[in-house]
Amino acid sequence: MTSELAPSPLKLANKRSNEDRLFRGVTRGAGLATFVILALIGVFLFIEALPAFRSQGWRFLTNTGWQTTGAHPQFGVLSALSGSIIIAVIGLIIAIPVSISCALFINEYAPDTLLRFIPFKNFLTAAVDLMAAVPSIIYGMWGFFILQPHMVGLEKWLSTFFGSLGIFQNTSGAYTSSFFIAGTIVGIMCMPIITSLCREVFSLTPSGEREGAMSLGASRARVIRDVVFPFSKGGMIGSIMLGLGRALGEAIAVAIIIALAFPLNFHVVQAGGNSIAALIALQWGAGGNLGTSALLAAGLVLFILTLIINMIASRIVNASKMAGR
Amino acid sequence: MTNEENMTEVLTGETDRRVASSATASPTSLRVDGVTAAELHAKGVHAWFGERMVLENVDLVMERTKVTALIGPSGCGKSTFLRILNRMHEIVPGASLAGSVDLDGEDIYDPNQRAATIRRHIGMVFQRPNPFPAMSVRDNVLAGLRFNRIKSKHKDEIIEEALTKAGLWSEVRDRLKDMGGALSGGQQQRLCIARALAVKPAVLLMDEPCSALDPGSTLRIEQTVKEIAHEVTVVIVTHNMQQAQRVSDKTAFFLSQDGNPGYIVETGKTEDIFARPQDPRTADYVQGRFG
Ligand SMILES: Nc1ncnc2c1ncn2[C@@H]1O[C@H](COP(=O)(O)OP(=O)(O)OP(=O)(O)O)[C@@H](O)[C@H]1O
Ligand SMILES: [Mg+2]
Numbered sequence: 001m002t003s004e005l006a007p008s009p010l011k012l013a014n015k016r017s018n019e020d021r022l023f024r025g026v027t028r029g030a031g032l033a034t035f036v037i038l039a040l041i042g043v044f045l046f047i048e049a050l051p052a053f054r055s056q057g058w059r060f061l062t063n064t065g066w067q068t069t070g071a072h073p074q075f076g077v078l079s080a081l082s083g084s085i086i087i088a089v090i091g092l093i094i095a096i097p098v099s100i101s102c103a104l105f106i107n108e109y110a111p112d113t114l115l116r117f118i119p120f121k122n123f124l125t126a127a128v129d130l131m132a133a134v135p136s137i138i139y140g141m142w143g144f145f146i147l148q149p150h151m152v153g154l155e156k157w158l159s160t161f162f163g164s165l166g167i168f169q170n171t172s173g174a175y176t177s178s179f180f181i182a183g184t185i186v187g188i189m190c191m192p193i194i195t196s197l198c199r200e201v202f203s204l205t206p207s208g209e210r211e212g213a214m215s216l217g218a219s220r221a222r223v224i225r226d227v228v229f230p231f232s233k234g235g236m237i238g239s240i241m242l243g244l245g246r247a248l249g250e251a252i253a254v255a256i257i258i259a260l261a262f263p264l265n266f267h268v269v270q271a272g273g274n275s276i277a278a279l280i281a282l283q284w285g286a287g288g289n290l291g292t293s294a295l296l297a298a299g300l301v302l303f304i305l306t307l308i309i310n311m312i313a314s315r316i317v318n319a320s321k322m323a324g325r
Numbered sequence: 326m327t328n329e330e331n332m333t334e335v336l337t338g339e340t341d342r343r344v345a346s347s348a349t350a351s352p353t354s355l356r357v358d359g360v361t362a363a364e365l366h367a368k369g370v371h372a373w374f375g376e377r378m379v380l381e382n383v384d385l386v387m388e389r390t391k392v393t394a395l396i397g398p399s400g401c402g403k404s405t406f407l408r409i410l411n412r413m414h415e416i417v418p419g420a421s422l423a424g425s426v427d428l429d430g431e432d433i434y435d436p437n438q439r440a441a442t443i444r445r446h447i448g449m450v451f452q453r454p455n456p457f458p459a460m461s462v463r464d465n466v467l468a469g470l471r472f473n474r475i476k477s478k479h480k481d482e483i484i485e486e487a488l489t490k491a492g493l494w495s496e497v498r499d500r501l502k503d504m505g506g507a508l509s510g511g512q513q514q515r516l517c518i519a520r521a522l523a524v525k526p527a528v529l530l531m532d533e534p535c536s537a538l539d540p541g542s543t544l545r546i547e548q549t550v551k552e553i554a555h556e557v558t559v560v561i562v563t564h565n566m567q568q569a570q571r572v573s574d575k576t577a578f579f580l581s582q583d584g585n586p587g588y589i590v591e592t593g594k595t596e597d598i599f600a601r602p603q604d605p606r607t608a609d610y611v612q613g614r615f616g
Pocket of ligand 1: 374379397398399400401402403404405406417
């Protein structure tokens with residue numbers, strides 16, 4: 001029970017200037033616009049996907065085939081969805097350690113200049129950003145012609161020694177065009193985003209805390225572990241989520257490498273796989289009206305998945321901010 | 326000294342370890358076990374930021390268990406000198422130095438010394454309180470032990486002892502789990518002192534430790550400085566003439582003129598520097614005529 005006498009908090013109000021009001025209006029409008037666009041995309045996808053949903057019902061989420069023509073069309077997003085996730089997971093497993101190490105090297109260890117005149121740090125930073133600017137089709141072709149032949153050996157080794165784990169099993173003897181190769185190339189494509197963002201957050205670590213730790217006798221590695229990482233946790237998670245977004249959405253590079261196969265496949269070093277984005281890229285225009293609708297339905301699933309992931313990510317980022325500061 | 330015996334008892338674990346490690350270490354590694362204060366001797370110290378020389382030929386002996394105050398106008402290189410004393414200067418990109426600094430006769434800039442080890446023996450308190458905000462008060466005090474991989478069975482005793490010495494124990498004894506950032510500014514600064522004392526440094530460097538604090542916290546910290554001076558050599562930078570007179574045994578007056586490198590004008594017993602300065606510039610400064 002609240003007593004009558006206890007003061008209630010003031011309702012704070014502020015008189016705004018015209019300038020302030022205008023600025024507020026413009027920024028609020030822009031903020032709203034992103035929301036509206038997002039909603040419109042969702043609505044568009046849903047409307048266009050309706051024929052596909054009507055045809056398959058909930059089975060769209062559990063079917064694995066992709067037969068969109070004929071008297072008895074049967075198709076579903078399951079194998080493409082699982083393929084997208086497998087590729088993204090492989091990509092992140094490769095990208096996260098490399099990117100974070102690279103960001104740490106640039107920020108903590110790399111000398112400012114080499115031989116007193118080469119601006120080494122700036123050069124590295126620029127190189128990473130340049131890596132992000134390379135079009136994905138280039139990564140795809142490079143992956144297909146250069147990376148793939150070199151990966152086959154590693155895949156054989158994995159399947160020989162870890163084949164009993166199931167995921168590294170290879171039952172067909174074909175090692176090219178696999179999830180593993182597609183995931184690797186996607187991982188390489190995620191690296192610049194994650195590296196660049198992580199470097200940015202690492203460099204924001206307050207120098208007071210850094211020097212405080214050093215003055216207690218902390219080694220560089222200690223400073224990284226006990227000052228830089230705790231401070232950067234939120235930003236690191238955010239950058240990984242952005243990387244994940246790219247990994248899930250990557251179409252062209254995956255389409256070039258993967259051999260589209262519709263049965264559910266968890267053998268990552270075996271030829272054949274699937275992914276929503278690659279499926280859309282490869283099947284676009286094929287399969288008639290229902291086929292197009294089915295692809296848009298698959299796109300909607302991908303859209304919702306990325307939204308959920310981003311929501312979870314911002315939760316995590318906020319929670320770690322609360323705990324941190 | 327009973328004080329020292331107490332500490333040794335509390336820290337039996339580490340003391341043994343230190344003895345063991347110093348027996349096997351290379352001859353150049355620091356012998357100091359951290360429990361006893363040491364003398365710090367700067368010889369011919371020069372410092373540069375890039376091409377610009379900011380300190381020229383500074384000689385100073387900071388005697389064992391004494392408090393040495395560094396005074397002088399802003400920008401004359403006091404902080405730079407202080408940071409040279411525990412190898413923090415070299416982490417600034419482009420910074421360089423010449424000369425040597427001996428800790429009880431051992432050159433801390435000897436190529437065989439690890440900078441991190443030096444810093445553990447020569448602690449530092451900064452102008453702006455910088456506790457680790459994401460660590461609890463307890464973990465802040467223990468941070469130095471963790472950084473140096475010092476295991477101890479007596480953590481609670483170490484925490485209480487360090488916080489007591491820093492004059493903070495009574496205020497935080499029930500808040501050890503709170504985050505370091507949740508304390509007031511003055512409490513944060515005393516937490517930083519406790520954190521520095523917990524690793525048993527031989528020397529404690531303090532760069533204007535009270536400049537961000539209220540008079541009450543300032544007095545507490547001055548009291549702390551006087552108390553810890555029995556077991557650790559203290560070097561303190563201050564702009565406050567009264568503070569220098571209250572806490573220090575010895576004072577060095579730094580000066581840099583017209584953008585030239587800073588140097589020491591005069592060093593002496595604090596009472597002499599303030600009552601009978603030899604150099605007219607010192608007299609002008611301590612009497613507040615410039616700076
Ligand atoms: N990181 C830096 N890069 C370049 N120059 C610096 C840097 N830090 C200090 N300086 C310069 O070195 C000189 C000495 O600075 P220092 O901080 O040691 O002075 P100070 O005596 O501590 O001054 P204050 O009393 O204001 O703290 C100054 O001229 C300053 O401009
Ligand atoms: Mg200073």
